[in-house]
Amino acid sequence: MIFFFQMQLMLLRRTIDLRIEPHPIWEGDFNIQNPFAYEIQATGIEMLSFIVKRGTATE
Numbered sequence: 001m002i003f004f005f006q007m008q009l010m011l012l013r014r015t016i017d018l019r020i021e022p023h024p025i026w027e028g029d030f031n032i033q034n035p036f037a038y039e040i041q042a043t044g045i046e047m048l049s050f051i052v053k054r055g056t057a058t059e
Helices: 002-013 035-043 047-054
Strands: none
Touching: none
């Protein structure tokens, strides 16, 4: 299942910036014990908001 989401994110990033490297993780992984998830929360950019602002989101 995570492979499917990674492929979807890779297709989506083509319309934004090929330098984006998608790494999907589950919501339950966002906790203080997971350094990768913690770094995302501390310094990441919410992509959905970014896509909508650029006018590339589809419904």
